[in-house]
Amino acid sequence: MKKLIVNREIDVNEEGYLLEFKQWDREVSECIAGECEIVMTEKHWEVIEYIQDKHLKEEPLSIRGIKKSGVINIKEFYNLFPGGPLKKATMIAGVPKPKSCI
């Protein structure tokens, strides 16, 4: 389905995750973050870049990965993206949320 984000039609799934990573940019990101009541800071962008890098390499995302990333510690990660940090950070990063096979 299509969703209007910063006056552009963006392809998203039922939960609001981007379907096409190439439609992502910082403006889109800030708008989605706003819907999650998050104001982006430099630290947020660092985390977003780390997540996008993992996605492009097709490596699984986990809290352990965040812990070992050297980008941020887990308490900070929860503070930056309160309540389900991985699912919110992936949505803002324009990549699919971590999931299982069903």
Add this chain to the structure above:
Amino acid sequence: MKRLVILGAGTSGTMMANHLVSKLPKKEWSITIIDQYKTHYYQPGFLFLPFDVYTTKQVKKNGKKFIPKEVDYIQQKIDLIKPEDSKVILENGDEISYTILIIATGTKIAPDETEGMHGPKWYKNIFDFYTFEGAKSLRNKLREWQGGKLVVHITEMPIKCPVAPLEFAFLADSYFKNKGMRDKVEITFVTPLDGAFTKPKATKALHYLLEEKKIKEVTDFNIERVDYENNKIIDYADTEVEYDLLVTVPTNMGDELIERSGMGDDLNFVPTNKTTLQTENYDNIFAIGDATNLPASKAGSVAHFEAEILTENILRYINGEPLKEEFDGHANCFIETGNGKALLIDFNYSHEPVEGTFPFPGVGPLKLLKESRTNHMGKMAFRWIYWNMLIKGIHIPFVSATMSEKGKKLEEVNE
């Protein structure tokens, strides 16, 4: 003489030995398989062992029976892979040179990765069911358990057989109903993901199962530690879940051999090309099954489909031909839902599980993403297929290595 060496005689390694023994010219090639353990376990059976559905004898056999006679089977612990020298070093100091290496060392649970998990209460009121010892100890515990809070928990992804924890919760519901004590047991499913079901189609089709079986869901739970003194698990957001009996799936990691050899990622999985199964760093090393870092499910069916494609790619590699980029992440899994019913799912890298029929389009007899007794019969029959066909490398009729899109309702799929 050239030598092909397989590390690990589990599901993947045994299948590869059986596939390759008839394909490699015997005058030029010898095949060696190395594994420290004597027993070959039917791992899908670990789900049933705790509920007394299978006996211990039904899930284990002597591994040697399944390795072809022409294959040299070494029962030794592997100390190191030296990829630069194309050598494997065994614990007893023996060095084995290879022309081609296949890594099939699987994945293991790593309960030490979570504080308090592998402590004084391990196998007292904290259990795994991903090992023979864990499943058997849990069976003994369940036989005498008087009820209380049962928490079924996933530590972190990726895990082997990602649906097994959910199946465990479904089977527990049936088990306690049959024992006439369901009202004494509270079942909670705790996951780091955002639901017990994480894909839109499956959530829509299957969420009723949780409601019907009165299984509570705790989602987005990233465990920090187990407080074994007070019987609760605590996550990084300080959410607490109390348990009387904790059935957990600990962190899954590749074999320590991979770490010792400096060949793995953070979780000791081997970086592997997801379509050819050649490792990313060494042309003459291939990897298969749970040992790889492929973004596919870690499951026997995936290994089975990979084995058919890897066999062909090994032959192509030997002949100097380009490798086939054919593996599509195909998985095909029965999911027990309790009360003698099961679901069947069929999916790959790009398609989520959908409704339809299998293996014959429009006919079945198995139905995809729907509960049925026939699917349960399929799962039960699978144990026979595993021991008699699958690990012997015998092709299972009508089931292809790549996913068929026929007979499936794929039109609405979007990820």
